[in-house]
Amino acid sequence: MPPDTRGDRRPAGFTVEVTGWRALAAFRFLTLVYAVALNLDDLGRVHSPAWCVATLLVMAAWSVVATYCYARPRLRTTLLFVVDLAVTLATVLATLLVETPERIAGGEFTVPTVWAATAVMAWALRWEVVGGLLATVGLGAANVLVVDGQPTRGTVHNMILVLLAAIVIGYVAEVLRQVDRIMVDAWQEQGASAERDRLARQIHDGVLQVLALVKRRGAALDGEGRELAQLAGEQEAALRALMTGGSAAPSHGEVDLTALVSPATVSSSIELVAPAEPVMLPAAVAKEVAAAVGAALHNVAEHAPGARAWVVIEDEPDSVSVIVRDDGPGLPEGRLAEAAAEGRLGVVQSIRGRIRELGGTVTILGEAGEGTEVELHVPR
């Protein structure tokens, strides 16, 4: 079994669940530094420097604890979010102990300043837009309490900024989670499809066996039995070509010529002969060669109905050859020249044209009774 069908390599929410919380931790510490700098600068003017320092210490301690907890999915419980918001609101309310009512009314910042927005962002990441709005309402209420019901223009302005951040982050979290789900689905689909391919292979092999058997046993019957056998043989050839065709998907601009030619050889009277390894050619070249092979096979069906045909792909170091041979009546002497004179060389000319464009050569061999061989030779 291919190893990649196992489900343990699924990317468990690598967008929001990992990077989201990391970004939040970074924001928390950056804003902490800003808040500390702002408050220390103001320490001489505040009502209670002791409360100010105490609040900053609580913020720093909580930043460490919260970052540790948010980084661990197991600890990222509702309780953590509630405590985070509670601690934040408490630091905002602590402003009442630190500052005088006059300074607050004068438009002074709260102690945590933008650090307070971290909890709102956490809620937005967790419960998306709704969570962000709820946390914003909480933070807004605390701020209104601090200004004693008289919001300053600064308070309103800051709350609107927090509100916008909550909406944007909540929305982004939602979208990223959807992307996560889609990727996980795609991942699982990939695994399931590999497993289906494996099962299909077994089933196809069984069907193939039965078809081959019908063809074999029916060949000994007559009338309808023989007809059924022939039909089974055609289907067997088609299914085998499908199963053993390999992938004609381009990789690095190159495709496997064998896989590309394979569909044209779906017939019990055509045998595709090729090396075990893919014969890689630039996609455009392979397409032209495959088209030329198709034209040659069409020619066989037209001029030598009922003949067997072989398509041989030879992979040489500096060139690729494809030979289309049939065991039909072959070309009577002068037949090609005659056809050319009558302007009936359509197929041959189309083959020659395609291959000449690629810098290759076409050789047509055939004697009466010896079948016909069309050899396409394309340099690498």
Next chain:
Amino acid sequence: MYPGEGRTSDAAGRAGEVPAEPVRVMVVDDHPMWRDAVARDLATAGFDVVATAGDGAAAVRIAAASRPQVVVMDLQLPELSGVEATARILSADPSCRVLVLSASAERPDVLEAIRAGATGYLVKSAGAAELVEAVARTARGEAAFTAGLAGLVLGEYRRLAAGPEPAAGPALTTRETEVLRLVARGLTAKQVASRLSLSVRTVQNHLQNVMDKLQVHNRAGLVRYAIEAGLDEGS
């Protein structure tokens, strides 16, 4: 796998006839109807079908007991793959020969079986007459070449020649390459012979040599692997 032996058993039969002493054949296929059909066809043609097996592991066990001269081997087998079973049967009994008969084997799998020592490959869509002919040929120690097999072998020699390190075994002669290319185009040994103005016997010898040399390559590869893996000591 063992050059030379094929030619010593030359007296066993000529021109596709089953020799007086019936050839002991074993049929390995997980599909009961197929197994029976192949066994019946071979028995009708005068072969002595000494055993049949439905999976690779059973094939290895039963082959050890019934000592077939030719094993007709499917590749898609439960328990142990046809390639693995081929390798084990041949290492237990080097005089045995394996003909691969597969419904849907991918080219790399067939090549693996040839590397493991199988000397012939036939698709299941081949008719009963072709199968009988291939088994008779395999029993005589000749390589049962089809166009498909010739293409694979040709590809393998080219891969060996293009490899980064010089191929450890002998390369194909110009004549052998010529013969192989014509067989790959679907020509019969007789048609190849007339095109190259050779006898059919010579064409068949060339094909035999091609297969023998490939086995030399494979054994050289195995020996190198054994040395690298430190398995050569004491053996």
